[in-house]
Structures are given as structure tokens and as C-alpha cells.
Amino acid sequence: MNKPYAIVKSPNHSTTQLFLGDSLEGMRKHVPPRSIDVVVTSPPYNIGARYSKYRDKLPREAYLAWLGQVCEGVKRVLKDDGSFFLNIGSTPKDPWTPLDVAQQLRNMFILQNIILWVKSIAIPKADVGKSQNIMGDMAVGHYQPIGGNRFLNESHEFIFHFTKTGKVPLDRLGIGVPYQDKSNVGRWKKAGCDLRCRGNSWFIPYQTIWNREKQRPHPTTFPDRLPEMCIRLHGLSKTRMVMDPFLGLGSTALAAMRLGASCIGFDLDPHYLAEARHRLEGYARKP
Ligand SMILES: C[S@@+](CC[C@H](N)C(=O)[O-])C[C@H]1O[C@@H](n2cnc3c(N)ncnc32)[C@H](O)[C@@H]1O
Incomplete structure (x- = not known):
């Protein structure tokens, strides 16, 4: 893996480098120490997802040791005031994976925030008090029915926000939400403008698609709003x-x-990278 698979330049002068191959080796070869402001990633979850170039079912210990090594690599390349957002979910039968992974990284990073990525949620009108924006009972987001009566549907995943110090200042209002009750804007000293901290539950639905093969040819993606919010939270001016x-x-x-x-990324699968390149070039060409 000496040359990038592709380099895409955008009109805003950022450069994206895509590398085909193993990320541990790629980080070692191509990413200088303390050069990265923000890492956002979602590793294989070890749940038997059907990737074409990777067997997503290792023995638990081997999986944790391997991911630990990758995260050591992340630590080496992350700036001392950088942010590492690690998204990971689980299955109803094996809910421990994200917790085991966080535990594995406990001596490597400080867990500065735990964010819940909420993929679907039900909001009964009766529970929202006087809010005028909610007209009736609502159930929004992606819902995939499961059988049996033991487990609840998976409607969230974790985003662990790791830093080296636990003291990295964030741009909380960069992803802030407007106050529902505008009278709070003047009333609270800290409420200088009509935005408050979003908190650590983020509702980010998937876009509805009609043709999985064509529109999302990958078994486990996150919506691009997720990394967008992570980068904004770290702070655009310092990323x-x-x-x-x-x-x-x-x-x-x-x-x-x-x-x-700018961005640098790695994947083992040339088909995924071809699609990534296609998406990036499409954006870069937009008038
Ligand atoms: C959960 S998916 C990431 C999906 C991505 N966040 C997106 O939205 O498209 C994990 C990816 O890791 C890749 N992968 C697995 N092992 C790898 C390794 N050793 N080095 C680089 N990529 C790897 C898989 O091919 C898969 O595309």
C-alpha cells in the first residue's frame, strides 16, 4: 500500500486520500504522529456482517486485541487536543460488544463523552406537554422488526468520544438546538443566544432508500450526518x-x-472505495 487508491480535491481546497488496504499498516506508513484533528470511525462490530474482504466473526478476545491495536495506531496519529469518535453497536443477543470495546480502550484514552446515536424513537403526544410542534403521537426513524419476545428492537448505537486528556474544549453550539421556549434566551446567564447544547442523545435517521444494491452497497454504514456532527462538535475552526x-x-x-x-481513509475493499470515490467526486464536481 504505497500509493493512494485515489486522491480527490475539492473546490474548497481540501484533499481526500483514499488507501486500499489494512488500516493499521496504512496509518503506520502514511500518517505522521500527532497530525490528525478528528477521527470518526465505525469498525466492524464482530457480529457476522457480510463484508466481502473481512470475516466479521472473530473470537471475542482476538477481536478486542485487534481493535485495541488499531486504536493504539489512532492514538499515535491523533493530536494531543484531538477527538476520536468511535461508533459501535451491538445485536440483541450480544449487547456487550460496545461495552467491552470501551473497556479495552480504558487505559489508552479518556472517555470524555458517551453519545447515543438514536436511530428511531417513539414520542407520544401525551408526554411532550404543551409543545406545539408535535401534533400527535410520533414514531420516527428506521425500524426493523425482529421476531421473538425476548429482546427489544435495536434503536440506538454508541458513539464513544475519546480524547487524550479528557479536557478537549468542544463547540457545543456548533451542533446546538434552538430553545423551544424563547423566554430562556434572556433568562439564563449562559443562554446568550437562541441555541442550547444538544445533549448526548442524537437522533440521526437513515435516509430512506429504494434500491439497497445501488444506493447503499454496504451492509453497515452510518449516515454522513453522524461524522458531520462529530466534526462540528470538535470545532470547525480547529479541524x-x-x-x-x-x-x-x-x-x-x-x-x-x-x-x-482534508481527510485520509482506509478500507480493505476496492468496491467500497470505488463507491466512496464516486460520492466524493460527485460532490467535488457540484457547481
Ligand atoms: C462498519 S464498516 C464502516 C462503514 C462506514 N462508516 C460507512 O459509513 O460507509 C467497517 C469497514 O471496515 C472495513 N475493514 C475491515 N477490516 C479492515 C482493516 N483491517 N483495514 C481497513 N478496513 C477494514 C470493512 O471493509 C468495512 O467497510
Whole structure:
């Protein structure tokens, strides 16, 4: 893996480098120490997902040791005031994976925030009090029915926000939400403008698709709004270089490009990288 698989330049002068191959080796060869501001990534979850170039079912110990090594690599290339957002979910039968992974990284990073990526949610009108924006009972987001009566449907995943110090300042209002009750804007000293912290539950639905093969040819992607929000939270003004060691269809790279940051990413699968390149070039060509 000496040359990039592709380099995509955008009109806003950011550069995205895509590398085909193993991320551990790629980080060692191509990413200088302390050069990355933000890492956003979603590793294989070890749940038997059907990737074409990777067997997603290792013995638990081997999986944790391998991911630990990759995260050591991330630590080496992350700036001392950088942010590492690690998205990971589980299955109803094996809910421990994200918790085991966080535990594996406990002595490597400080867990500065735990964010819940909420993929679907039900909001009964009766529970929202006087809010005028909600007209009736609502159930929004992606819902995939499961059989049996033991387990609840998986409607969230974790995003662990790791840093080296636990003290990295964030741009909380960069992803802030407007106050529902505007009278709070003047009332609270800290409420200087009509935005408050979003908190650590983020509702990010998948876009509805009609043709999986064509529109999302990958078994496990996140919506590009997820890396976008992570980068915004870290702070746009201090984010020059983003990395995703498990790039898939390039959602992190696309978000970085839209926000004017450069990005470097790795994946084992040339088909995923071809699609990532296609998406990035499509964006870069837009008038
Ligand atoms: C959960 S998916 C990431 C999806 C991505 N976030 C997206 O939105 O498209 C994990 C990816 O890791 C890749 N992968 C697995 N092992 C890898 C390795 N050792 N080095 C680089 N990529 C790897 C898989 O091919 C898969 O595309």
C-alpha cells in the first residue's frame, strides 16, 4: 500500500486520500504522529456482517486485541487536543460488544463523552406537554422488526468520544438546538443566544432508500450526518485533518469535504472505495 487508491480535491481546497488496504499498516506508513484533528470511525462490530474482504466473526478476545491495536495506531496519529469518535453497536443477543470495546480502550484514552446515536424513537403526544410542534403521537426513524419476545428492537448505537486528556474544549453550539421556549434566551446567564447544547442523545435517521444494491452497497454504514456532527462538535475552526481507518463508502470523508477539511481513509475493499470515490467526486464536481 504505497500509493493512494485515489486522491480527490475539492473546490474548497481540501484533499481526500483514499488507501486500499489494512488500516493499521496504512496509518503506520502514511500518517505522521500527532497530525490528525478528528477521527470518526465505525469498525466492524464482530457480529457476522457480510463484508466481502473481512470475516466479521472473530473470537471475542482476538477481536478486542485487534481493535485495541488499531486504536493504539489512532492514538499515535491523533493530536494531543484531538477527538476520536468511535461508533459501535451491538445485536440483541450480544449487547456487550460496545461495552467491552470501551473497556479495552480504558487505559489508552479518556472517555470524555458517551453519545447515543438514536436511530428511531417513539414520542407520544401525551408526554411532550404543551409543545406545539408535535401534533400527535410520533414514531420516527428506521425500524426493523425482529421476531421473538425476548429482546427489544435495536434503536440506538454508541458513539464513544475519546480524547487524550479528557479536557478537549468542544463547540457545543456548533451542533446546538434552538430553545423551544424563547423566554430562556434572556433568562439564563449562559443562554446568550437562541441555541442550547444538544445533549448526548442524537437522533440521526437513515435516509430512506429504494434500491439497497445501488444506493447503499454496504451492509453497515452510518449516515454522513453522524461524522458531520462529530466534526462540528470538535470545532470547525480547529479541524484541518480528519481520518477514518474503516472508511466503507466514505461517509466520514464526504462530511469532512463538505466542511472544508482534508481527510485520509482506509478500507480493505476496492468496491467500497470505488463507491466512496464516486460520492466524493460527485460532490467535488457540484457547481
Ligand atoms: C462498519 S464498516 C464502516 C462503514 C462506514 N462508516 C460507512 O459509513 O460507509 C467497517 C469497514 O471496515 C472495513 N475493514 C475491515 N477490516 C479492515 C482493516 N483491517 N483495514 C481497513 N478496513 C477494514 C470493512 O471493509 C468495512 O467497510
